[in-house]
Amino acid sequence: MAVAAAQLRGSSTVARRHGVFRVPSSCRWPRHPFAGSLKLSVSTSGVGGKPFGFGAKIATKCANENTRAEELNSRSDQAGELVEAVEDVTPQKRSAKIHDFCFGIPFGGLLFCMGLLGYFFSRSTVSLVLGVAPGLATLLLGTLSLNFWRSGRSSFLFILGQAAISAVLAWKYSHAYLLTNRILPWGFYASLSTAMACFYAYVLLAGGNPPPKKLAPAPSS
DSSP, X not given: OHXXXXXXXXXXXXXXXXXXXXXXXXXXXXXXXXXXXXXXEEETTEEEEEEOXXXXXXXXXXXXXXHHHHHHHHHHHHHHHHHHHHHXXXXXXXXXXXXXXXXXXXXXXXXXXXXXXXXXHHOOHHHIIIIIHHHHHXXXXXHHHHHHHHTTOOOHHHHHHHHHHHHHHHHHHHHHHXXXXXXXXXXXXXXXXXXXXXXXXXXXXXTSSOOOTTTSOOOOO
């Protein structure tokens, strides 16, 4: 032990003379295997380690992707709100509450049957002119209006034709009632034709028949 201490003192003395102080390898601290891979930083939240290299790049890339995803979500929400606002502003088409053929077809069938019965019993051409002919025309126009409505097409011309027939019949039946002063059949037909003429006028002024359910616009919330 004394000899080893003397050798250590001699080597340290020689090293001091030459300006170099070497620590023997047996006295050096072993190097940590993870030394240099972490960098300590002091912040307000405490002491932490900042990874270098590949880990830092991955963390930065993930943060950028999250930011982009949030921006895209906000833009999509704004676009959805804009579309809803445009749909709310879009005006809906005006239409009547009831279809013309709901009353037109029964009205035409009634005129046709009553005119046909009147001709069979009285053999009067008036029943054919003021009953069978206008009743058959109204029945045909009402059926065509129904077919056009089912296909989504406009039935404005058919409604207009039925309105014209009803107005002419109302005038003819009223004139016959004033000449004969008979409630049946002229007074009844005059009242019925006048009511149907007013109904067709309402459908035309309201914008026509309401669209089918599959073509109807969605109600605004």
